[in-house]
Amino acid sequence: DAGITQSPRHKVTETGTPVTLRCHQTENHRYMYWYRQDPGHGLRLIHYSYGVKDTDKGEVSDGYSVSRSKTEDFLLTLESATSSQTSVYFCAISELIGPRGGELFFGEGSRLTVL
Amino acid sequence: GDSVTQMEGPVTLSEEAFLTINCTYTATGYPSLFWYVQYPGEGLQLLLKATKADDKGSNKGFEATYRKETTSFHLEKGSVQVSDSAVYFCALLNTGFQKLVFGTGTRLLVSP
Numbered sequence: 001d002a003g004i005t006q007s008p009r010h011k012v013t014e015t016g017t018p019v020t021l022r023c024h025q026t027e028n029h030r031y032m033y034w035y036r037q038d039p040g041h042g043l044r045l046i047h048y049s050y051g052v053k054d055t056d057k058g059e060v061s062d063g064y065s066v067s068r069s070k071t072e073d074f075l076l077t078l079e080s081a082t083s084s085q086t087s088v089y090f091c092a093i094s095e096l097i098g099p100r101g102g103e104l105f106f107g108e109g110s111r112l113t114v115l
Numbered sequence: 116g117d118s119v120t121q122m123e124g125p126v127t128l129s130e131e132a133f134l135t136i137n138c139t140y141t142a143t144g145y146p147s148l149f150w151y152v153q154y155p156g157e158g159l160q161l162l163l164k165a166t167k168a169d170d171k172g173s174n175k176g177f178e179a180t181y182r183k184e185t186t187s188f189h190l191e192k193g194s195v196q197v198s199d200s201a202v203y204f205c206a207l208l209n210t211g212f213q214k215l216v217f218g219t220g221t222r223l224l225v226s227p
Contacts, residue, residue, distance in 0.1 A: 031213055042204060042219035043159070050213065058214070090158055094213070102147055102166075102208050104215055106158035 003027055006091050006107040014115050019078040021110050023091030025071075031094045032074040033104070034058075034066065036087040043090065049074055081114045088112075117142040121205050121218035128195055128225050136190040136221045138179075138205035146207040148172075148181050148188040149215070153202045162190075162203070200225045 003026030013019055023032060031050055035043040035058075045058030047066040055066050063085060065077045078085055091107040122137040140148065147166045151159040163172030168183035177192045188205060205218040 033214075035217075040219060043217040045214060045216075048214060092159075092215075096213060102213075103149075103161050103164065104151075104159070106160065108158045 004091060004093060004105060004107040006089075006110045008110060009108065010111050012113045012115065013081055015082055016080050019081050019112065019114075021076045021089055021091075021112070023074045023076070023107060025074075025093050027093060027105070028071060029093040029095050029105075030071075031096070032068065033092040033094075034064075034074070034076045035090045035092065036060065037090060037109070038087050046076065046089075078112075081112075083114050086112060086114045117146065117207060117209055117216045119205050119207055119216055119218035121203075121221050123221070124202075125222040125224050128223070130197055130225055130227050131194045132225075134190070134192040134195045134199075134223065136203055136205075136223070138188045138190065138218060140186050140188065140205075140207050142186075142207055142209060142216075144209055146209045148179070149206045149208065150177070150179055150188070150190050151204040151206060151217075153204065153220070155201070159204060195223070195225045197225045197227055199223060 005024045007022045033048040034046040044060045049055045049068040067075045089110045092104040094104045118141045149164045150162040152162045153159045163174040165172040165181035171180045179190045202220045202222045204220045206215045
């Protein structure tokens with residue numbers, strides 16, 4: 001199994017507070033992603049990274065920022081959490097090349113509740 | 116933009132029944148196609164994939180064939196088990212963008 005750790009796994013917070021979710025990998029994969037999963041929407045891409053300090057927006061990036069200062073860590077920050085950001089957040093990693101090129105490996109998810 | 120459409124769930128079957136979950140896609144170029152599975156309380160994991168037209172992906176008794184002419188990648192299994200109960204996601208990857216696009220997922224419930 002791919003070494004991906006998300007923290008925290010569960011968090012309850014209040015509207016307006018900042019929240020940071022962390023994704024840590026031990027696979028040295030170049031690409032890292034943050035998705036959110038909501039009923040009726042499947043998984044939607046928030047942000048992704050294609051290298052250290054190289055990031056880009058996904059389809060639902062408003063209200064979120066990311067940072068990647070090291071290959072192994074990809075942080076997702078909600079500057080001021082809102083109830084609409086209550087969701088389950090998944091980190092994923094991938095490589096372009098090799099026998100498993102293009103395949104995404106997912107973490108176990110972080111459940112965030114914004115009251 | 117690229118998109119994936121899956122049949123609505125839940126799909127409810129008895130053990131040993133035949134399974135089909137429909138998936139169609141819209142994409143530019145020649146994407147790779149995937150089925151991911153999510154068991155309760157877990158993250159997604161790859162079930163099978165196909166990288167070009169007419170390829171058949173298979174794993175754990177599941178199969179899907181990449182049909183370019185009908186832009187489809189339907190998931191099938193001849194005899195489902197209770198342990199197959201999960202949410203199944205169809206997805207496509209346009210390599211140039213390295214971003215996976217997911218369908219909304221189809222929940223499968225298999226009863227003994």
